[in-house]
Each structure stands twice: as C-alpha cells, then as structure tokens.
Amino acid sequence: MTDSAVAWPGSHAEPGEGVPAVPMQSLSELARNAFVPGGVLSRAAEAFRPRGGQTEMAIAVARTIEQGGALVVEAGTGVGKTFSYLVPALLSGERVLISTATKTLQDQLFGRDLPRLAEALGLPVRMALLKGRGSYLCLHRMELARQDGSFPDRSALRTLAKVEEWAQATRTGDLAEMTGLDERSPVLPYITSTRDNCLGSDCPKFRQCHVNAARREALAAEVVVINHHLFFADLAVRESGMAELLPTVRVVIFDEAHQLNETGVQFLGRQVGTGQVLDFARDMLGAGLQFARGLVDWQLLAGATERAARDLRLTMGRLPPGSRVRWSDVAPEGVHEETWNDALAQLAAALEQAAEGLGTVSEMAPDFVRLHERALTLHRSLHAFTREPAEGAVRWVDAGNQLRLVESPLDIAQAVQQKLLKQGEDHDAEANRRSWIFTSATLGDDARLSWFTEPCGLEEAEVLRVASPFDYPSQASLYVPRRFPRPNEAGHSGAVAALAERAAQRLGGRTMVLTTTLRALRAIGEQLQERFAGSLELEILVQGQWPKRRLIERFREGASDGRPGCVLVASASFWEGVDVPGEALEMVIIDKLPFPPPGDPLVEARSQRLEAQGRSSFNDYSIPEAAVALKQGAGRLIRRETDRGLLVVCDTRLVSMGYGRRLLGALPPMRRLNDEAEFEQALEELAARPQ
Incomplete structure (x- = not known):
C-alpha cells in the first residue's frame, strides 16, 4: 500500500489532476492492508512480522470506530496491541483520545509509537501529551519555594537550584524530562501544583503556565495521549481541560484497561x-x-x-x-x-x-x-x-504516616454507563456515535471477561480475546513444589527465600520474586540480603530501597561490567507493567496465590454485595481476582519470541484444591514440571544457555 494509492475515511484530500480517484476503502480494509507483508508497518518497525491476532484486533477496532459502540479486547502478551489500535485510529481521520494507566506508556506512545506510525502512514497528524498537574513544573510555586521557611534541607535546596536551571530551558515543563530528579524527591510538592492550590487565572504566572499550555495543545490536537488518573479526576469534578476535550472526541481508547475500575473508584467517591x-x-x-x-x-x-x-x-x-x-x-x-x-x-x-x-x-x-x-x-x-x-458506597480509613478518610463506590459501572456511554439518553446522538475501545493483556478468566466488564458497566460491549503468539510449551515451564509449607505457616516465606537462593545461584541471578504481602516482601528480601551480604555472587534488590525505575534498570543490566547478577524481590506494582525481555529475567517466583485480602473494607463490601445477590463471593470475586493477578505476575516472564523461562508458584493449593484448575487455566499453556527432578533439569537447561 503506498501513500498515493490510499484514501481513508475522514480524509479531505482531493485527487490530484490527472490522477484517477481511488475508490474509498472501508476503515476495516485499510487496517487489514496495513498489516500485510510489505505494508506500511514494515516501514514503521524493522522487526515487524505479520501476526493473525494483531490483524484480527485491528479489524475489530476499525469496525468499532466505523460503527460506534464499545469493544473490549484482551490481547495476550506479544500480540502487538498498541499498533492494533493505533493504525485504525490514525487512518480513521477522527479526533482520538488515548488513555493509559502509566506515565511510562504515555511517554512511549507520544515519543515513539505515534510519530513512527504517522510517518509510515503519511499522515500529518497533530499530537499532544497531557498529564496531571503533578507532572508539570509550577513556576509560581517554584518562586515561592525559595522563601519557604519549611523547605526540607540543604540537599533539597540543591535540587531546587537544579530545577530552576532546568526551568530556563524546558518548553513543556514536564518533570519527566529532567534527568536526575527522583520521583520520590521531597522537593516535588514545592514545585508542582494541585487542584487544591492552583491559583488559576489569578496566578501571576498564568500566561507561562505549563499545565495550561499542555491543555491548549491538547484542545488543538487530533490525537491526545492522557492517563486514567487524569481522565477520572476530570470526570469527577468536570474541571476545564479534559471536560472540554472529551465532547470533541469521537474515538476513545483505554490501554492497560485492567486498571480502570480501581483507578475510577479513587475519584468517583x-x-x-x-x-x-x-x-x-x-x-x-x-x-x-x-x-x-x-x-x-x-x-x-x-x-x-x-x-x-x-x-x-x-x-x-x-x-x-x-x-x-x-x-x-x-x-x-x-x-x-x-x-x-x-x-x-x-x-x-x-x-x-x-x-x-x-x-x-x-x-x-x-x-x-x-x-x-x-x-x-x-x-x-x-x-x-x-x-x-451514600447508598451503595463503602467507607474506610487509609492509615499510614498520614490518615485519609475515604468513601467510595464499589465499582465504576454506573459512572461508565451514565457519564460515558450515556445509556438511556436517546437525545445524545453524538454519544451513540462515539467509539470506546478497552484493551489489556489481562481482563478476565472467562469468555465474557466478566472480571472487567461487570464492574465497568460493559456487559453489552463486544468482547474479543486474542491469544498470545508465543509458543509457551517450548518457551516456558511451570513448577509447583509439592513438599512445601502451607501459605499460612510461619516457615513459608523462609522456604520461598531458600528456593530462590538455590535457583538464582544456578542461574547467576536473573530471578524475580513476587510477593503478595509487604510482610513477605520484607521477610524474603531480608533473608536473601543477609545470605549474600558482602558476597560477589548475587546482588539482592528489594522494592523500596531505590525508586522503581532505578531498580528495574539495575535488574535489566544483570551481570555486567564486573557486577554480579540480580535477584529482585518485589510486590504490588511490580506484578504488572514491568518489561524485562531477554536473558536478564529467566525465572519468576510467586510466593502465594494472589487472593484479594479478606480484611480489606472494599473487598468485604464487594463480597457482601454478591452474597446478597445470591452469588458466591469466592467463585465470582475472589477466584477471578486471583486468576487475573496470577496471570499478570506470570506475564513478566516471557516478553519476546526468543525468551525462555521458569515460573515457580510456591503455593500447593494450585494443584491440591479444586479451584486450582481454574487458576491454572488462566495461565499461559506452559509445560508442567511434575517433580523436583524435572525442576532441576529445567534449571540446568536454562543455566547452560549461552548468554
């Protein structure tokens, strides 16, 4: 497909003189053609190879954009879902809003994927990146910080001086562009604004405001990249910015959509x-x-x-x-x-x-x-x-160094149906034409993806499941140690640490240990650090000792420049969104099945609601939650067609309990290792691979 032979929906270009008019192709046809061998994607990505699942998803996205409505797509790791939604979105000629769960993916889409595709497609598309206030330098508060008597210490003052120097050169004010600024820096609250403290049009720096500049660019752009937090924060208060932008957009795409519900309930209460x-x-x-x-x-x-x-x-x-x-x-x-x-x-x-x-x-x-x-x-x-x-809401207190009083809806279903899909509002013709795309690698463990669609009010949406193209039986193995302490026994974390120690020594590191609790994180991390203290065999990285970005960078480096290989012990956010392809990660150890914490007030309220409806909270809530989390954790292991690895789940319930079959069914179809001898053999094979 060449640029001169393409006419796409939404294109206003007239055929040139002497050039025969090209019949208008449907968006689905254009999307299909983009993914053929030698098509435009071959120019956008050197490593591109046609994948049936990627093309299938792109056609479904194109069809939804043409017809309107909602599409939910679970696209397994390696499908290439980003191109599957970007290609039809760009070819449609429509104004598009793309929302992600993380700033990392935001920056990747805006800085790499979108420009590369737009160039390959020959489309002069105006793009904009829009983040929350806390991501941008506030010039007014930076000036006030110099006179603030409560400023932390001399180290913070040195950081402030670097920020002031950087402020002279930056065009966007996006703090992610400033090298060396720690994401946990105590200086950040002094140099950024919030909805609470922003002065708006009364600010003496209003004309130079980076937040307003980003919003102006977003309002003028054809493709805008935001994040879920910003989307729901704005939906909740209807402040300027997204509230102005959304009505002008006909195509809305949520990537990393599995986080939508938990993000939304934070803002809708x-x-x-x-x-x-x-x-x-x-x-x-x-x-x-x-x-x-x-x-x-x-x-x-x-x-x-x-x-x-x-x-x-x-x-x-x-x-x-x-x-x-x-x-x-x-x-x-x-x-x-x-x-x-x-x-x-x-x-x-x-x-x-x-x-x-x-x-x-x-x-x-x-x-x-x-x-x-x-x-x-x-x-x-x-x-x-x-x-x-409020009726149907749950109330609790978040307690740490500070206290947070929270009242939250149990899910976002009502907000999605009323505020987004506009269900029941026949007069809103534009809402009926709008297209909503929701996609992620993990959205549920049943055919209807109920784990995602029910709490998000999307039971009527079209659902598509696209399997990963990876050859899991030959690329990965699953081992569940049979002789192992029960998850609730005192010696469980010690046994996990001992297994990780032996296996990681064989592999020279290249191991990630994912825990379900902070208590297990500390116990396993401390035991491993004590074992290898002062040793040059392995470096033990534990979540919390450094910023997340730095931990992942060191883990990816592995044994290099005379440094030892790494074992990373982590919890919570490391179960998803961490991409470590290649030999740097060859074994993932999960300490326990990740059931939702039973004492959590939100979990309790959701379980009670299901029981009141005559349903089983364990079968309809706890197991699907565990299945999705387990699948996300396992997804850290195989990221490329050439990857090889071992998944170890240190919880005998996966093979001894009836519900274990359902959880196993949610995992990729890895080769099963039946005993310790097979595990040792698999370790030996991995250790013998050339690095």
Whole structure:
C-alpha cells in the first residue's frame, strides 16, 4: 500500500489532476492492508512480522470506530496491541483520545509509537501529551519555594537550584524530562501544583503556565495521549481541560484497561486526608509570612491546624503503612466514638479559624483567595464524613504516616454507563456515535471477561480475546513444589527465600520474586540480603530501597561490567507493567496465590454485595481476582519470541484444591514440571544457555 494509492475515511484530500480517484476503502480494509507483508508497518518497525491476532484486533477496532459502540479486547502478551489500535485510529481521520494507566506508556506512545506510525502512514497528524498537574513544573510555586521557611534541607535546596536551571530551558515543563530528579524527591510538592492550590487565572504566572499550555495543545490536537488518573479526576469534578476535550472526541481508547475500575473508584467517591491539611497549613504559613507578615498570627493558625490534623491521626494508633480500617459505624473500627468525634471537631474548628484569618487579607494576594477556598473546601469535606455514607458506597480509613478518610463506590459501572456511554439518553446522538475501545493483556478468566466488564458497566460491549503468539510449551515451564509449607505457616516465606537462593545461584541471578504481602516482601528480601551480604555472587534488590525505575534498570543490566547478577524481590506494582525481555529475567517466583485480602473494607463490601445477590463471593470475586493477578505476575516472564523461562508458584493449593484448575487455566499453556527432578533439569537447561 503506498501513500498515493490510499484514501481513508475522514480524509479531505482531493485527487490530484490527472490522477484517477481511488475508490474509498472501508476503515476495516485499510487496517487489514496495513498489516500485510510489505505494508506500511514494515516501514514503521524493522522487526515487524505479520501476526493473525494483531490483524484480527485491528479489524475489530476499525469496525468499532466505523460503527460506534464499545469493544473490549484482551490481547495476550506479544500480540502487538498498541499498533492494533493505533493504525485504525490514525487512518480513521477522527479526533482520538488515548488513555493509559502509566506515565511510562504515555511517554512511549507520544515519543515513539505515534510519530513512527504517522510517518509510515503519511499522515500529518497533530499530537499532544497531557498529564496531571503533578507532572508539570509550577513556576509560581517554584518562586515561592525559595522563601519557604519549611523547605526540607540543604540537599533539597540543591535540587531546587537544579530545577530552576532546568526551568530556563524546558518548553513543556514536564518533570519527566529532567534527568536526575527522583520521583520520590521531597522537593516535588514545592514545585508542582494541585487542584487544591492552583491559583488559576489569578496566578501571576498564568500566561507561562505549563499545565495550561499542555491543555491548549491538547484542545488543538487530533490525537491526545492522557492517563486514567487524569481522565477520572476530570470526570469527577468536570474541571476545564479534559471536560472540554472529551465532547470533541469521537474515538476513545483505554490501554492497560485492567486498571480502570480501581483507578475510577479513587475519584468517583469522596476523600479528605491529614496530608492535605498539613499541605494547606504549610502553604498558609508560607504565603502569610511572605505577603501579610504581622497582619495575622500565621504561626498560631498554622500550628493549630497542624496539631489538629496530627491529633486526628493519633486516634488510630500505630498501624503499618497501607492499612485500611473498616468504618461501618460512627467511628472507624477500634477507635472510641467520643475520641473520634472530638478530633474531627477540633480539626473543623481549626479550619474555620484559618478561613476567618485568610478572609481578612484576601485582597492582598490571589494566594490568599485560593487558600481561603481550600480551608472552606476541607471543612466541607470533613463535615461530609459526619453524615451517613451514600447508598451503595463503602467507607474506610487509609492509615499510614498520614490518615485519609475515604468513601467510595464499589465499582465504576454506573459512572461508565451514565457519564460515558450515556445509556438511556436517546437525545445524545453524538454519544451513540462515539467509539470506546478497552484493551489489556489481562481482563478476565472467562469468555465474557466478566472480571472487567461487570464492574465497568460493559456487559453489552463486544468482547474479543486474542491469544498470545508465543509458543509457551517450548518457551516456558511451570513448577509447583509439592513438599512445601502451607501459605499460612510461619516457615513459608523462609522456604520461598531458600528456593530462590538455590535457583538464582544456578542461574547467576536473573530471578524475580513476587510477593503478595509487604510482610513477605520484607521477610524474603531480608533473608536473601543477609545470605549474600558482602558476597560477589548475587546482588539482592528489594522494592523500596531505590525508586522503581532505578531498580528495574539495575535488574535489566544483570551481570555486567564486573557486577554480579540480580535477584529482585518485589510486590504490588511490580506484578504488572514491568518489561524485562531477554536473558536478564529467566525465572519468576510467586510466593502465594494472589487472593484479594479478606480484611480489606472494599473487598468485604464487594463480597457482601454478591452474597446478597445470591452469588458466591469466592467463585465470582475472589477466584477471578486471583486468576487475573496470577496471570499478570506470570506475564513478566516471557516478553519476546526468543525468551525462555521458569515460573515457580510456591503455593500447593494450585494443584491440591479444586479451584486450582481454574487458576491454572488462566495461565499461559506452559509445560508442567511434575517433580523436583524435572525442576532441576529445567534449571540446568536454562543455566547452560549461552548468554
């Protein structure tokens, strides 16, 4: 297919003089032709090879764009789903919105995949990248940071100086472009804005604002790349930006769609936290001392607000980070009702006093107007938690260093049906024409992908499952050790660490250990680090010791430049979205079957709802959750056609319990190793592979 012989839907180009008009092809035909040998994709990617599943998905996406409606596609690892949706989207000539779960994929799409495809297709497409406020430098807050007395330390001041130097050269203000800036840097809250503290059009730096510049580019672009957090945050508050953009877009694509439900419920309920209050108190003190010193006792107001926030946190006592505490009564579980109410009342009173003080100086600087609004908003949000929760919502408290009061819907089904699909609104003809594409490598373990479609309100969507092109029986093996402690026994984590130690030594590292709990993460990580301390045999990397990006980079390097091979022990976010192709990763060890935590308030509420409907919460919720998570973890192992590897699941329930067959069925069809001898043989074969 050549550029001169293509006419695509949405194209407004007229045939040149003397050139016969090319009959209009359907978008499905154009998409099919793009994937043939020698087609445009051969020019876009050197390693491109036609795959039936990739073409099948592209045709389904093209058909949905032509007809409107919703399409859900589970595309196994290696299918090439990114090109499958980008090619028909670009050829359609429609305005397209692409949402991803991670900033990493956002940057890859915008910086690599989209420009490469647009060039290969010969399409002059205007593209834009739009992230949340926290991803961009705020020029106004950067200036204020210099005068902020609460700035962390000298190291932070040196980082601020580097940011100020970088600010002179950046065009976009996207902090991801700044090398050497740690994603966990304490400087970030001082140089970025939030919905709470942004001054909007009253900001003295409004004309130079990077966030507004990114939004303007998005409104003028034909393809816009965003992320799920930004999509739902905007959907929840209907602020400018996405709220303006969405009505003008006819094609919306959600990649990494398996995270949609959990991301959406974060934004579609209500929440308020002591961290927000402390940020407010810090900003109030900084602005007060800079713009209205002596007019109000800012130290007194800020101090009272901070103490009240910390006192509320103290009502919960000592809890490990990430704890979720049930809140089904007046006070959270384990907290005396009177103590809780008194702490809430003290914080509300402190916010009222802060609002009064800010109101007296509101004309002196726009910062005070916004701070006054923040005080009132925090007060209203706090008061909302003294009332009964909304029908069908669950309430809990997130407790760590800070406290977060959360009220959340159980899923996003109603929001998707009412706000996106506009079901029941016949007058919205444009909504009926809009196309919604949802895709991921893992969306469920049944034919209808119910794990994804039910909570997302997409039961009526077209569903397509495209299998991975990888030859799993020859590329990978699965081993479940039969003589192993039960998952709830004290010696389980120690046994996992011992297995990882022996196997990783044979492989020279190249091993990732995925845990289901932070407790297991610490136990396994500490045992392995103690075993190899001071040794040059293996380097043990444990989640939390470095930023995630740095851990993955070191793990990918493996044994190189005189350094030892690596074992990475990780949990949570490392189960998905981690791509380590080639010999750097040849064994994945999973400590336990990843069932949802039974004590989690959201898990409990979802289970209770199913039981009230006469369904089995274990069969209809716990098993599908475990199946999807297990599949995601296993998906770290084989990333390319040339990869080889071993998956070890240290949980005998996978082969001893009846539900194990369903979980095994969710995994790729790897070769099964039946005993320790076969496992040792598979290890030997991997270790003998040339590196």
